[in-house]
Structure formats: C-alpha cells, structure tokens
Amino acid sequence: MSLQNYEVVMMTDIALTDEENQKLLEKYKEIIAKQNGKVVDECPWGRRKLAYEVKKKTHAIYHILYMEANGEIIETFSKLLGYDENVLKYFIIGIDDIQKAKDEFEALKANPTKNSELLTETVGA
C-alpha cells in the first residue's frame, strides 16, 4: 500500500484545557497508527478567533498534523472526527513534502506579515 502525505487542520473546542486537548489528539494518533498510517509531525497554532461562528462558538484551538496515510485511513479518520463533539471543524489536504510544509508554516508563524509587506513594498501602495 502506498502512502501519501497529508496535512490535517483540526479545530477543537476552546473549553478544553491543554491537557485534554493533548489527550484527544493522542487518541486519534493511536487510531491512525492502528491502521498502519503514521503521524510524522505536528504543530500547534494556539487559540484563535474564528472568522465565522462554528457550532455557536467564536474561538477554537488550532492544531496541525502532518501524516502519511491512504484513502481508506482518511475516510475512517474523517468519519470519526465528524462524530466527535469536541472537534468543531477539520480540514484535510494533500501535500508534496512534509518537511518543507512544516518549515514554511514555522516561518509564517514567526513572521505572519512577511509576504504581504514584501508585496506592498514592491507596489508602493
């Protein structure tokens, strides 16, 4: 079975404490590991405000998982996430290279206005 690289953005309830959130994530990591998938890396994004209300909540904890999986794993994984009440929303997207994607995200987290400043400088408006 060939595995592909995926990036998963999970938005969980802000009522959860950091420990509870970690427990929830580890639960899903085990589920993926059981099906011969693999969570290679992860990256927290902290508590953020949502652009619109999701399940009557205005804030959420963002967490990004980088994993190797195939179609079957993604199918069962997304099904379980849908049942979970603590997970407000999730977003799964295929990526080429995990290490590159993570490095880019870390750079963005460190300096979120880098690209937009570069653009406004060149245009001059």
Add this chain to the structure above:
Amino acid sequence: MSKKKKHPIKERAPKRYCVLRQAGIEKINYKDIEILKLFITEKGKIIPRRISGLSARSQTRITTAIKQARNVALLSFSLGYVPQEESHETPSTTQYKDSK
C-alpha cells in the same frame, strides 16, 4: 454618400504587470491570511482579475487559497450587510427633498 468615419487610433493603456510576479512570490499558502486579505473586498468577495491585474496563474492560486482559508474559518464567506456611513448620502437627493 457620406464617407465612412475613420476610427481614431486608440491610445494603448500602459501595460500592467502581475504584482505577485514582481514581488517574486510564487507559492501562496492558505494559512497566509495577511496576503489573501489584499485580494478580497471589505465584504469578503474575491477581487476579479480585471481589477486586481494579476496573471492568470497567480489569480487561480489566490482564489484556491482564499477558498481553502474560508473552509478553515480563517476568512469569512461573506460579511453580509456592511452599514454605510451617513456621509455617503448624495447631496443632490437631500436638496431635492428640501425643495419639495
């Protein structure tokens, strides 16, 4: 019979170049909201290519990134009704009301 009117030679508008290419930004990630916010209106709509002046390639990159960011609740689908300020009322209509 009248002669056919000659069309005056149109003055060509100065050529516009893609802003993103000038800045040298190739990849656009959906998590980079600050750059995406430059290409949406205050109501949250995507600015069309004829106005934004982007190349076809970078416009599609921007639109896919905006649509992905909406799914992750980083950008809003729409902001609905944006209340306008009172100063937006045109003076002509107010004058008309007074004269009546």
